[in-house]
Amino acid sequence: MQTIVVCYLLSHVQAETLTTSLDINECKAFPPPCSQSCHNADGNYSCKCSEGFILKPDLRSCRATGPNPLVIFTNRYDIRQFNIITNEYRHIFDNLWSAVGLDFHIESRSLYWTDVAKEKIQRGRIENYGTGTAEVILSNVDTADGIAVDWIHGNLYWTDTGMDTISVSNLDGSKHSVIIDDGLDEPRAIAVDPRSAFMFWTDWGMDPKIEQAGMNGVSRKSIVTTDLIWPNGLAIDYFAELLFWVDGKMHTLSSCDFNGLNRHTIINSNTVLPHPFSIAVFEDEVYWTDWKKASIQKANKFDGTSRINLLTNLNNPMNLRVMHPLLQSNFSENYCGKHNGGCSYLCVAAPQIPDIDRSARYACLCPNGQEIMDDSHTCSGQTPNPVLLTTSVPTKAPTNEQQPRGGVTGNRRNSKKTIIAAVFIGIIVLL
Incomplete structure (x- = not known):
C-alpha cells in the first residue's frame, strides 16, 4: 500500500500530530503494475486478466491459455x-x-x-x-x-x-x-x-x-x-x-x-x-x-x-x-455477417461517431469509379442486395477515387527494388 502522510503540528495547544492518508491510484503509474487490467481500491489495487488468460503467481502478469x-x-x-x-x-x-x-x-x-x-x-x-x-x-x-x-x-x-x-x-x-x-x-x-x-x-x-x-x-x-x-x-x-x-x-x-x-x-x-x-x-x-x-x-x-x-x-x-x-477472439459482433449488411458490393466495419445520431456499425463501399446511391447500400450500376437491412442505415462511404503517384518501399525513395539504409514516473510528495 502506498500512502502520503501529512502531519500538522498545532501550536498554543497540547502538541498533537494529525495524520491524513491520501490514496495514490497505482493504476495510473508507468510502468503500470498490471499487464492488462488494473482496478484501483482505497489504499490498494488488483490486477485482472481478459478472458482466455490466467493471472500468474505474481498477481500482476497474465498468461495466455x-x-x-x-x-x-x-x-x-x-x-x-x-x-x-x-x-x-x-x-x-x-x-x-x-x-x-x-x-x-x-x-x-x-x-x-x-x-x-x-x-x-x-x-x-x-x-x-x-x-x-x-x-x-x-x-x-x-x-x-x-x-x-x-x-x-x-x-x-x-x-x-x-x-x-x-x-x-x-x-x-x-x-x-x-x-x-x-x-x-x-x-x-x-x-x-x-x-x-x-x-x-x-x-x-x-x-x-x-x-x-x-x-x-x-x-x-x-x-x-x-x-x-x-x-x-x-x-x-x-x-x-x-x-x-x-x-x-x-x-x-x-x-x-x-x-x-x-x-x-x-x-x-x-x-x-x-x-x-x-x-x-x-x-x-x-x-x-x-x-x-x-x-x-x-x-x-x-x-x-x-x-x-x-x-x-x-x-x-x-x-x-x-x-x-x-x-x-470474437471481441464484437460481425455487423456485415447478415446478408453482407445488405450491401451490393463490399461491407466494412464503421465506428460509432458520437456527434452523429444513430451512426451505423457498418458501411457499404463501392468499386473505384462507382458511387454509393441514396439507399446507402447499393453502388451505381449494380443490382441492390435482395435483402436490405432496415434496422440501421450506414454512413455514406467516402469517395473511392484512386490517386496514382510515385512511391517507395522500405526507407527508400523512387524505387520499389532498392532499399536505402536509410519513465518517467513523477511522485509528488505533499509535506
Missing part, C-alpha cells in the same frame, strides 16, 4: 515460423520474390502477405511448411508495405506507398475499394481494431505521423505527430488497449493509448534499435525485427527489460506477427 504462441515473419525471400515456448523453427513458404507485409487469419488457417516485387497480395495455408503453393488474390497493388486482417468482418486492409493509398478488400480479393487516397506520403504499417472499428497506420514521409480513422475511412485524425522521423512498425495491444511502434531513425520503441495520449518511450538506443522495422506485442512482451542486426528480439513491453535475441543471422527480416487464437 491454449496453444503455444508462434512468431511468424517475412524474411524477404521466405516466410518462417518460430515457436516461442519450444524454440521449434520452421519455414512456411520458400522461393518468394520480395515478401514484406504479413498477417494471419486463424479461422481459415491462412497467411496473407504482400510481395513488393511481384506487386501482388498472396495467400497460403499456415501449415504449408514448404509443400504448398501460394494463391494470388490481388494484383497491381504497387508497393504494399503493410497489411492487416479484420478477422471479425472478413476483410483485408493494406497500405500502398507507391500509390499513396489505403485500401480494403474481402478475404478472397474479389471485392476491393480505396478508402483513403489523400494526405498520404509514405504510409507503411497498418493495424486494425474491429471492436471499435478504427484502424491505425504510420506514415514516414516529409511530415511523419501516426494516424487513426474508421475502418470505412471516416473520422480521420493524426494522433502522434512529434518526435517521429521514420515510424515503421505498429502494433495494437488489444488487452492493455495500447499502441506500440518503432522508429527506424529515432532508434526508439514507444507506446501510447488509442488517442495518442499517455505516450512513453520504452527503449531509446541506437545500439539496441539501429534500424527497427516491424513490431508485435503479446502477453508482457514486445517483439521486433531489425534490418541492421538482421534479427528478431523481444523485451518487456513496459520497461524494455529482459531483452533477448530470439533469432539472428536472418536474410532480410521484414514484418512479424505473434500468432495465437486469443489475438483474434
Whole structure:
C-alpha cells in the first residue's frame, strides 16, 4: 500500500500530530503494475486478466491459455515460423520474390502477405511448411508495405506507398475499394481494431505521423505527430488497449493509448534499435525485427527489460506477427455477417461517431469509379442486395477515387527494388 502522510503540528495547544492518508491510484503509474487490467481500491489495487488468460503467481502478469504462441515473419525471400515456448523453427513458404507485409487469419488457417516485387497480395495455408503453393488474390497493388486482417468482418486492409493509398478488400480479393487516397506520403504499417472499428497506420514521409480513422475511412485524425522521423512498425495491444511502434531513425520503441495520449518511450538506443522495422506485442512482451542486426528480439513491453535475441543471422527480416487464437477472439459482433449488411458490393466495419445520431456499425463501399446511391447500400450500376437491412442505415462511404503517384518501399525513395539504409514516473510528495 502506498500512502502520503501529512502531519500538522498545532501550536498554543497540547502538541498533537494529525495524520491524513491520501490514496495514490497505482493504476495510473508507468510502468503500470498490471499487464492488462488494473482496478484501483482505497489504499490498494488488483490486477485482472481478459478472458482466455490466467493471472500468474505474481498477481500482476497474465498468461495466455491454449496453444503455444508462434512468431511468424517475412524474411524477404521466405516466410518462417518460430515457436516461442519450444524454440521449434520452421519455414512456411520458400522461393518468394520480395515478401514484406504479413498477417494471419486463424479461422481459415491462412497467411496473407504482400510481395513488393511481384506487386501482388498472396495467400497460403499456415501449415504449408514448404509443400504448398501460394494463391494470388490481388494484383497491381504497387508497393504494399503493410497489411492487416479484420478477422471479425472478413476483410483485408493494406497500405500502398507507391500509390499513396489505403485500401480494403474481402478475404478472397474479389471485392476491393480505396478508402483513403489523400494526405498520404509514405504510409507503411497498418493495424486494425474491429471492436471499435478504427484502424491505425504510420506514415514516414516529409511530415511523419501516426494516424487513426474508421475502418470505412471516416473520422480521420493524426494522433502522434512529434518526435517521429521514420515510424515503421505498429502494433495494437488489444488487452492493455495500447499502441506500440518503432522508429527506424529515432532508434526508439514507444507506446501510447488509442488517442495518442499517455505516450512513453520504452527503449531509446541506437545500439539496441539501429534500424527497427516491424513490431508485435503479446502477453508482457514486445517483439521486433531489425534490418541492421538482421534479427528478431523481444523485451518487456513496459520497461524494455529482459531483452533477448530470439533469432539472428536472418536474410532480410521484414514484418512479424505473434500468432495465437486469443489475438483474434470474437471481441464484437460481425455487423456485415447478415446478408453482407445488405450491401451490393463490399461491407466494412464503421465506428460509432458520437456527434452523429444513430451512426451505423457498418458501411457499404463501392468499386473505384462507382458511387454509393441514396439507399446507402447499393453502388451505381449494380443490382441492390435482395435483402436490405432496415434496422440501421450506414454512413455514406467516402469517395473511392484512386490517386496514382510515385512511391517507395522500405526507407527508400523512387524505387520499389532498392532499399536505402536509410519513465518517467513523477511522485509528488505533499509535506
